[in-house]
Every structure is written in C-alpha cells, then in structure tokens.
Amino acid sequence: MTGAAPRWPLAVLVFxxxxxxxxxxxxxxxxxxxxxxxLGSTGLAGVPSALxxxxxxxxxxxxxxxxxxxxxxxxxxxxxxxxxLGSLGVVAAAALGSVLLLFPSLLVYGAGTATNLMAxxxxxxLAPPERRGRAVSTVLCATTLGAVAGxxxxxxxxxxxxxxxxxxxxxxxxxAAAAFGAAAVVLAALLRPEPLPQPAAPAAPxxxxxxxxxxxxxxxxxxxxxxxxxxxxxxxxxTPVHLRAHGHDAxxxxxxxxxxxxxxxLPSPLTGRWVDxxxxxxxxxxxxxxxxxxxxxxxxxxxxxxxxxxxxxxxLGLGWNFGLVSGTAWVTxxxxxxxxxxxxxxxxxGIALAGATGGMASGPVLAAGGFPVLALxxxxxxxxxxxxxxxxxxxxxxAR
Numbered sequence: 001m002t003g004a005a006p007r008w009p010l011a012v013l014v015f016x017x018x019x020x021x022x023x024x025x026x027x028x029x030x031x032x033x034x035x036x037x038x039l040g041s042t043g044l045a046g047v048p049s050a051l052x053x054x055x056x057x058x059x060x061x062x063x064x065x066x067x068x069x070x071x072x073x074x075x076x077x078x079x080x081x082x083x084x085l086g087s088l089g090v091v092a093a094a095a096l097g098s099v100l101l102l103f104p105s106l107l108v109y110g111a112g113t114a115t116n117l118m119a120x121x122x123x124x125x126l127a128p129p130e131r132r133g134r135a136v137s138t139v140l141c142a143t144t145l146g147a148v149a150g151x152x153x154x155x156x157x158x159x160x161x162x163x164x165x166x167x168x169x170x171x172x173x174x175x176a177a178a179a180f181g182a183a184a185v186v187l188a189a190l191l192r193p194e195p196l197p198q199p200a201a202p203a204a205p206x207x208x209x210x211x212x213x214x215x216x217x218x219x220x221x222x223x224x225x226x227x228x229x230x231x232x233x234x235x236x237x238x239t240p241v242h243l244r245a246h247g248h249d250a251x252x253x254x255x256x257x258x259x260x261x262x263x264x265x266l267p268s269p270l271t272g273r274w275v276d277x278x279x280x281x282x283x284x285x286x287x288x289x290x291x292x293x294x295x296x297x298x299x300x301x302x303x304x305x306x307x308x309x310x311x312x313x314x315x316l317g318l319g320w321n322f323g324l325v326s327g328t329a330w331v332t333x334x335x336x337x338x339x340x341x342x343x344x345x346x347x348x349x350g351i352a353l354a355g356a357t358g359g360m361a362s363g364p365v366l367a368a369g370g371f372p373v374l375a376l377x378x379x380x381x382x383x384x385x386x387x388x389x390x391x392x393x394x395x396x397x398x399a400r
Contacts, residue, residue, distance in 0.1 A: 008192070009126060009191055009192065009193060010123065010126050010135070010138065010139075012186065012187065012190045012191045013119055013122055013123055013126075013139050013142070013191070014138065014139060014142040015142070015186055015190075016076075016119070016183040016186045016187050016191075017116070017119055017139055017140075017142035017143045017146075017183075018142050018143070018145045018146050019146055019179050019180075019182045019183040019186065020080060020083075020112070020115070020116045020119075020143070020146065020179055020180055020182075020183035021116070021142070021143035021144065021145060021146025021147035021149075021150065021179070021265070022146035022147065022149055022150040022153075022175050022176065022179040023083055023087065023112055023113075023116070023146070023150075023175070023176035023177075023179035023180040023183070024112075024113050024116045024143065024146070024147055024150070024176075024261075030154065030169045030171075030172050030173075030240075030250070031048035031052065031106070031237075032048060032237050032238070032240055032241050033169055033240055033241070033244065033250065033253070034048065034090075034094060034102075034167075034169040034170065035047050035048045035102075036241060037167075037169065038093075038094070038097065038099055038102060039099065047103075047359075047360070047363070048102075048106050048359075050356045050357075050359035050360035051103055051106035051107050051110065051356075051359075052086075052106045052107065052109050052110035052113060053110060053113075053233060053352045053353070053355035053356040053358075053359055054107060054110060054352065054353065054356040055086070055106065055107035055108060055109060055110020055111055055113075055114075055352075056110040056111065056113050056114035056117075056348070056351075056352035056355070056356075057110075057114075057348075057349045057350075057352035057353045057356065058107070058110075058111065058349075059079055059082060059110060059111030059112075059113075059114035059115065059352075060114040060118060060345050060346075060348035060349045060351070060352055061345050061346060061348075061349045062075075062078070062079075062111075062345075063075040063076070063078065063079045063111075063114060063115060063118050063345055064118070064341050064342050064343070064344055064345010064346060064348065065341075065342055065345060066078060067118075067121075067341040067342075067345070068339070068340075068341035068342040068345075071194040072121070072122040072125065072191075072194060072341070073187055073188070073191045073194055075115075075118070075341075076115055076118070076119060076122065076184075076187050076191075077184050077187050077188050079111050079112060079114060079115025079118065080112055080115050080180045080181070080183045080184035080187070081180075081181075081184055082108050082109075082111035082112060082115075083108075083109060083111055083112015083113070083115060083176065083177075083180035084112070084177050084180045084181045084184070085108050086105050086106065086107070086108030086109030086110065086111065086112060087105075087109055087112070087173045087174070087176040087177035087180065088105075088173075088177050089101060089102075089104070089105025089108060089109070090102060090105045090106060090109060090170060090173045091161075091166055091170045091173050091174055091177070092105070093105050094166060094167045094169065094170035094173075095165065095166045095167065095170065109173075109176070110352070112176070112180045114348060114352060115180075116143060117324075117348065117351075118344070118345070118348055119139055120136045120139050120140055120324075120328055121136075121328070121332065121340075121341070121344050122139070123135040123136050123138060123139035123140075124136050124328065124329070124332045129333060130276060131276060132275075132276070132329050132332060132333070133271070133272035133273065133274070133275030133276040133280070133325060133326075133329045134269065134272040134273055134276055135272070136268075136272055136325055136328050136329060136332075137268035137269050137270075137271050137272025137273075137275075137325050138268070138269065138272070140265050140268040140321070140324070140325065141265055141266060141268035141269050142265075143265045144261075144262055144265040144266045144268075146179060147261040147262070147264070147265060149258075150172060150175060150176075150179075150258075150261075152254055152255070152258050153172070153175060154171070154172060154250055154251060154254040155250075155251055155254075156171075157171030157172050157174055157175050158171040158172075158250075159171070160174065161174060169250075214333070214334035214335075215334070216391070216392055216394075217330050217331075217333065217334040217392055218330075218331055218334035218335065218343075219392070220281075220284070220330065220388055220389065220391060220392025220393075221280065221284075221326070221327040221328070221329075221330030221331040221334065221392065222327065222331060222347050222350060223385075223388045223392075224284045224287065224323050224326065224327040224330070224385055224388060224389060224392075225323055225324055225327035225328070225331075225347070225350075225351050225354075226350050226351055226354040227288075227323070227354070227381060227382065227384055227385050227388070228287055228291060228319065228320050228322075228323030228324065228327070228382070228385065229320070229323075229324075229351045229352075229354045229355045229358070230354040230355065230357055230358040230381065231291050231295070231316075231319075231320075231358065231378045231379075231381050231382045232264075232291070232316055232317070232319075232320040232355075232358070233354075233355040233356075233358035233359050233362075234358030234359065234361060234362040234365075234374065234377075234378050235294070235295065235298060235313075235316055235362070235374065235375060235378045236257070236260060236313065236316060237358070237359050237362050237363075238362045238363065238366045238371065238374055239253070239256060239257070239260075239298075239309060239313060240253035240256075240257065241363075241366065242303070242309075242366070242371040243256065243306070243309065245303075246303040246304060247304075248306060252306050255306070255310070256306060256309055256310045256313050257313070259310050259313060259314050259317075260310075260313035260314060260316060260317045261317065262314075262317070263313070263314040263315070263316070263317030263318045263321065264317035264318075264320055264321055265317075265321065267318060267321050268321060268325060271283065271321055271322055271325045271326075272325055272329075275325055275326050275329050276329075279393075280326035280327065280329045280330040280333075281326075281330075281389050281390075281392055281393035282389075282393075283322050283325065283326035284322070284323060284326040284327065284330070284385060284388070284389035284392070285385070285386050285389040285390065286322050287319050287320070287321075287322035287323035287326065287382075287385055287389075288319070288323075288382050288383055288384070288385030288386040288388075288389065289319075289383075289386065290315055290318055290319030290322060291315075291316065291319035291320070291323075291378070291379070291382030291383075291385065292379045292380075292382045292383045293315050293319075293379075294312050294313070294315035294316040294318075294319055294378075294379070294382075295312075295316075295375045295376060295377075295378040295379020295380070295382060296375070296376075296379050297311060297312040297315060298312035298313075298316075298371070298372075298375035298378075299371075299372040299373075299375035299376045299379070300372075303371070312375075319382065323385065330392070331343075331344065331347055332344070362374060365377060
C-alpha cells in the first residue's frame with residue numbers, strides 16, 4: 001500500500017482499540033488477586049497470567065491464519081468474540097467458586113488480549129513503509145483510554161459485581177465482556193475497506209524466501225518482543241500481590257497498574273516517529289536499557305512506597321512500548337505480504353508463550369526469593385535485548 005494511510009479504517013481501528021483496552025486491563029489488574037483468593041496460594045498467583053497469555057498464543061495463531069485467508073476484519077472479530085466468552089466464563093467461575101471453570105475461561109479470555117495486540121498489524125497494513133512505525137503506534141496509543149480507565153474502575157465494577165451476587169474481584173471481567181463485545185460490533189459494522197485485501201491470484205509457489213538481511217531482522221525483531229513481553233508480564237503480574245502483602249488495598253494496586261498501562265501505550269505516537277526516524281534497531285536497544293532500569297528501581301523501592309513502585313512500573317511499561325513498536329515494525333518490514341499475516345500470528349504465539357512463561361515463573365520466584373529477587377532477575381533478562389538489537393542492526397546494515 002502506498003501513500004498516506006486511509007483515514008476511515010484507521011479511525012475505526014482506533015475506536016475499537018479504545019473500547020477493547022478496558023477488556024485488556026481486567027486480567028492484569030485483578031487476575032492474580034482473584035487466583036490467590038480462589039487457590040489460597042501466593043505461589044500460584046501467577047497462574048492466571050500464564051493461562052491467559054497461553055490462551056493468547058492459541059488465539060494469535062488462529063487469528064493470524066484466519067486473517068491471511070479471510071482478512072484482518074474477520075480475524076479480529078473472532079478474537080474479540082472469544083474474549084467476551086472467556087470474560088463471562090471467569091465471572092461464572094468466581095460466582096461458583098469453580099477453579100475447574102476458571103482455568104479454561106482464562107485461556108479463552110486470552111484470545112481477546114491477543115486480538116488487542118494483533119490489531120497493530122492491521123494498522124501497519126494501512127501505511128507505507130516509511131510511516132509504518134507511526135501507524136502501529138497510533139493503533140497502540142488508542143488502547144490507552146480504555147486500558148487506563150479499566151484499572152481505575154476496580155471499585156465501581158466490584159460494587160456492581162457484589163450487587164449481582166458475584167465476588168468483587170470478578171467485576172472487572174464484567175467490564176471486559178462488554179468492552180470486547182463492543183469492539184467486535186464496531187469492527188463488523190464499520191471496518192471498510194479491509195486492511196489486508198486478498199490477492200487476485202495466489203502467490204507463486206516458487207517465490208524465494210527472505211534474504212539473510214530480512215531474515216536476521218525477523219529473528220531480531222521477534223526476539224526483542226519475546227524478551228520484553230516475558231520481563232513485563234513477570235514483574236507486572238506480581239506487583240499487585242506484592243502491594244497487598246504490604247498492606248495496600250486493591251485501589252492502590254489499580255492506580256499503579258493504570259499508570260503502568262498508560263506508559264505501555266500512551267508514548268506510542270512518539271515511539272512510532274522515533275522508529276521511523278532512526279530505525280527499529282536503536283529503539284529496541286533503548287527498550288533493553290529502560291527495562292533494566294525498571295527492574296533495578298523495583299528491586300530498590302521500599303515495600304511501603306506506592307510511588308516508588310509506580311515509577312518502576314511506568315518505566316516497565318515504557319520499555320515494553322519501545323520493544324513492541326520497534327519489534328513490530330522490524331518484523332513487518334522483513335515479511336512479504338503473501339505470508340505476512342500468518343507469520344505475524346506465529347510471532348505473536350511466541351510473544352504470548354513468553355508472557356505465559358513470565359507469568360508462571362513469577363509466582364514461585366516471588367514466593368522463594370521475594371519481590372526484589374524477581375525484579376533483579378527481570379532486569380538482567382531485559383539487558384539481553386541490547387546485544388540482540390545490536391546483532392540485528394549488523395544484519396540490516398545498521399540503523400537508519
């Protein structure tokens with residue numbers, strides 16, 4: 001696609017992201033707390049994050065494959081529909097006190113979170129290569145309004161849940177069901193034309209694969225997103241548990257997570273321009289440095305200091321933003337259109353599995369060594385992003 005991105009489909013994507021952002025925030029705000037209450041164990045509090053990120057892996061593969069065959073609109077609608085079903089399942093599981101229903105519901109809910117992130121690829125399809133970073137960041141930034149509002153509605157949605165005879169911590173999942181459903185309706189009714197139109201004829205079977213430069217860019221961009229996702233999920237998931245263990249209530253945790261989610265998405269327009277100007281390699285390296293700083297600050301922050309943890313979580317979100325925007329642009333640049341959506345889906349499978357690993361490992365690490373040890377481990381892993389970006393830059397001939 002050449003020229004400026006069509007305004008109408010991009011505007012529809014932006015609107016749907018505003019709606020679905022609230023659904024994305026539900027699980028990360030109260031998922032660990034809900035599991036801790038239902039399972040009776042801090043060591044298992046990371047299970048919800050692991051489950052819905054594992055579900056996101058399955059969802060990403062299915063959405064990518066369907067998007068390649070039927071277009072982006074069909075893939076996104078299917079994913080948000082799954083998010084609605086999973087959210088309602090979590091509410092039912094909490095009401096019934098059923099762990100057996102909770103686990104599969106979290107897996108299905110994960111498909112909704114995968115859809116929210118995969119919408120960024122639709123934004124990339126709507127822009128020429130030199131503006132791809134900005135298009136991706138526009139779609140990501142739109143998530144900010146809903147994602148920041150969601151955690152701050154913990155009390156209101158909890159009161160609503162109690163009024164309906166449902167445990168308070170299930171309230172945000174009621175909001176998630178409504179948010180994902182509204183996003184699906186908007187896309188079904190308004191997303192025209194299709195961001196990824198189907199080719200008039202199938203691609204030639206003898207089409208060559210990517211050369212060594214694009215292949216290295218694909219691998220580097222993927223590795224950057226995998227590492228940043230693992231680190232972000234691990235540290236973010238255990239922060240509400242850490243806060244509650246030191247006497248802070250759910251509203252304080254909601255505020256910290258809201259600031260974190262804002263940092264994940266709000267800087268996206270500036271990040272996109274930065275990627276377009278200097279190349280994804282340098283922005284990816286900055287991601288590693290920022291995430292390392294977040295881990296060190298979280299390690300050193302006094303347990304009673306909500307402000308200190310909030311700053312650490314803001315840096316965590318910012319570093320993740322740098323990694324996701326730069327990695328997405330890098331990967332999209334390296335893939336031919338004939339297999340772009342399918343390959344992007346597989347990349348997001350890896351991202352989701354990395355998040356599942358971080359979520360699953362975070363609970364035992366917290367239980368065994370405490371929050372400072374978890375933060376230090378996350379910081380060290382984040383530092384690996386810097387040499388990965390440097391190796392990828394060599395294959396691409398350096399930054400632009």
